[in-house]
Amino acid sequence: MQVRTGKIVGGVLRGFRKVLDFIFPQNCIVCDGKIQEHFLCPACRADIEFIRQPHCFQCGVPADLSYAYPHEEFVCGVCRKSPYQFDQARSLGFYDTVLRTIIHHFKYRRQMGVLPEMDLLLKKYFEENPGFGQGFTVSPVPLHFNKMKGRGFDQAFLIARQVAKVLKLPLEAGLLRRVKETSPQATMTRTERARNIKGAFEVNRPELVAGKSVLLVDDVFTTGATVNEAAKVLKKNGASQVHVFTLGRVVVGKGSGL
Numbered sequence: 001m002q003v004r005t006g007k008i009v010g011g012v013l014r015g016f017r018k019v020l021d022f023i024f025p026q027n028c029i030v031c032d033g034k035i036q037e038h039f040l041c042p043a044c045r046a047d048i049e050f051i052r053q054p055h056c057f058q059c060g061v062p063a064d065l066s067y068a069y070p071h072e073e074f075v076c077g078v079c080r081k082s083p084y085q086f087d088q089a090r091s092l093g094f095y096d097t098v099l100r101t102i103i104h105h106f107k108y109r110r111q112m113g114v115l116p117e118m119d120l121l122l123k124k125y126f127e128e129n130p131g132f133g134q135g136f137t138v139s140p141v142p143l144h145f146n147k148m149k150g151r152g153f154d155q156a157f158l159i160a161r162q163v164a165k166v167l168k169l170p171l172e173a174g175l176l177r178r179v180k181e182t183s184p185q186a187t188m189t190r191t192e193r194a195r196n197i198k199g200a201f202e203v204n205r206p207e208l209v210a211g212k213s214v215l216l217v218d219d220v221f222t223t224g225a226t227v228n229e230a231a232k233v234l235k236k237n238g239a240s241q242v243h244v245f246t247l248g249r250v251v252v253g254k255g256s257g258l
């Protein structure tokens with residue numbers, strides 16, 4: 001009897017350990033190496049490449065400026081040809097190996113344990129960029145209700161909440177709502193994405209948007225079609241400025257296939 005109880009207890013403990021491992025892995029989620037805290041080993045954490053100057057003043061795309069050009073004034077070819085509706089976009093880092101793994105664990109595996117890791121990253125990034133977002137109200141790019149129901153998880157909201165906390169800014173999650181379900185955009189071009197997302201957003205209460213400076217938050221900036229459409233609707237309803245912040249940025253040539 002005692003043996004059997006022992007077996008059951010052992011089994012329960014092993015099961016519990018498995019659940020814990022899933023929520024708080026014992027090894028680095030990228031390289032499986034030893035971790036000291038959170039989700040990453042020190043080497044993988046150090047491997048996350050922040051996007052720093054020089055980059056486009058408007059859309060934030062990193063620029064390869066090999067000649068002496070005043071960095072603050074550089075505007076990329078895309079922004080000069082067809083400017084985005086948002087005033088500025090910035091991303092924490094390149095959407096490549098480590099950052100992509102973190103976002104995937106968060107978004108598709110719903111590992112809330114990623115949040116403290118994200119907190120560290122955001123603090124470091126905003127320390128390097130003082131004054132970021134001051135005077136702005138943080139708002140996530142909303143998910144469609146059906147997607148939210150299916151996924152049970154709104155990653156943009158959780159990232160926005162973390163950004164607001166770190167920057168000590170107000171968070172207003174309900175400025176926009178998603179009124180159109182859109183097809184997955186992974187394989188679409190910029191034009192196709194823009195068409196796909198058109199008409200996807202509406203404001204909930206125009207009086208909450210008018211005159212406001214909004215910091216729109218999403219997980220990844222790929223072509224900017226989604227945040228651009230959201231910014232367009234906010235501007236149309238009187239938002240005075242729209243800035244965008246994403247954790248990851250897809251940059252051609254940075255090994256960031258989706």
Ligand SMILES: [Zn+2]
Pocket residue numbers: 028029030031032033040041042043044045
């Ligand atoms: Zn690692």
Ligand SMILES: [Zn+2]
Pocket residue numbers: 056057058059060061075076077078079080
């Ligand atoms: Zn640009």
